[in-house]
Amino acid sequence: MRSFASWRAPALSLLMFLLFVALWHAATLPTTAERTVDAEYAKLVGAAAATGQKTAFPAPAEVGAKIGAHLKEPFYDRGPNDKGIGIQLAYSLARVLLGFLLAALVAIPSGFLIGMSPLLYRALDPFIQVLKPISPLAWMPLALFTLKDSSVSAVFVIFICSLWPMLVNTAFGVAAVRREWLNVAKTLEVGPLRKAFRVILPAAAPTIMTGMRISVGIAWLVIVAAEMLVGGTGIGYFVWNEWNNLSITNILAAILAIGLIGMVLDQILARLTRLVTFPE
């Protein structure tokens, strides 16, 4: 009974998935009715789709076959416009991690200082409040103009969008360290560095990690859009390129891959957060 209860949720998930695939399959079944379409369009989408016997939207089986093909050869490289989905994802991941780590290097120490000083906290607050809601893509032209390199600009956009959640959370976590813990450090005449690393950092670590988790999530959202703009490589470019090729199958495969990688990134950060979380 107990084991059945623990399997109920996954079973329901599977059922929902199968239902979704079945609906999708039914919706993309070929129809017999003739339809007149624009000749140009017919050239683009192929005769079967153009005549209305088959919709341009792929059936689940086609997408499945495509995913199988991608999995079989994820890392091929046949020129700038034909690279395996694995290579593209690796490019995107590298940009996200680089931008995210640079942002962490800036945001965590400066968040620490801001959190320690109520004066700095209040003085910098208006700037942070204005800069935080700016869409990271709005920085793109500025980055392209000043950095003069599209790839570096993409990393910069990731940097700027990862910065704020980590900065704000670190400052908040440090400022909210319980007074009694600080009093313990005071009465033990603990030096400032030891206090920062042995008391404030462990106390604020769960909040800092939550900020990092939010940041990496946003960075993964933004990289797709950023790469659509800068082009060249990456999963965002891949999606845009496949749109130009009108390969909905490839786009769907890429969407699934983006979702899965995003989930893995989030889970890694969630695990790390659990490591530094302490029960009270």
Add this chain to the structure above:
Amino acid sequence: MPANRAPTIPRAALHHPSRLARHAIAGMNDPLIKIEGIAKRYTGRDGAETTVFQDIHFGIEQGEFVCLIGHSGCGKTTILNVLAGLEPASDGYAFAGGREIRGPSLDRAVIFQSHALLPWLSVMGNIAFAVNSRWPEWDKARMRAHCQKYIDLVNLSGAERKRPAELSGGMKQRVGIARALAIEPNMLLMDEPFSALDALTRGMLQEEVLRICAATRQTVFMITHDVDEAILLADKIVLMTNGPRARIAEIVVNTLPRDRSRHDLHRHPHYYRIRNHLIEFLVDRSRAFEQETAGGGYDPRNPPVVEPGLTEPLPVDAEVIPARPPPNLKSRVAVAK
């Protein structure tokens, strides 16, 4: 000061020549802690100045256990924070070992009401953090041995690796006591350390504090709400009037013999005299102290020292009480057995 208490060189000074020297500078006649006319005032939102307490004068001798009793809001915790160096007084001076208190010191360990353990560290880690602050040059083995000694002292052997979240309230407070004692301070400052505990645990911890203080002759300043706790533990009980503008009304000398136990405390002829005196103060006199001293004769620099155990007349019903203790006391004694 009780007769059986001769001034002694602080225990820690035996290990630390520097502290022995400091003690010598202070002079053997000065009490370890001396408070001279401290006050606390703050300005409210409307700009009006409120005086929480003022003209507080008292001293704590080496090896003495002093309790401070008063109603909420009279600034007891603030006085403790001034002694700990966590908060400055608005007026007046506080001295420890002849030196003005300007900030926190490892010589004055604080036991917080909320235990204030660092939840990400184990029991051993919490105590080691304090010991490492005191003696950073110690190696690991020496540190562990020292921590273990104090973990054993508060009867927590076997819980060294537990996190505070895995401990009961009483055990957490034991860790707080061990952490404070482990740095071998000149004095302990306790801010209602047992008030968050249930009666049974509180009684057990009181007995342990009694045992530890008897063994180490630790100087202690403790804030409490509990009259019985004060009578059990203290040599001197400082009574504070109600705030605002709270003052020290009296210093009650506890004339019960030093080797007390919770079980037969109430059998001593002085017990109910002291207890009634304290309760009478808390119920009536703490509120009406202004009127009581309106006629003059009260000098805040030398608050009256009273010995109700010797001087108070025995209450009329007191003949019956020792034979048949009130039900709450009886049950506590019975449970403890």
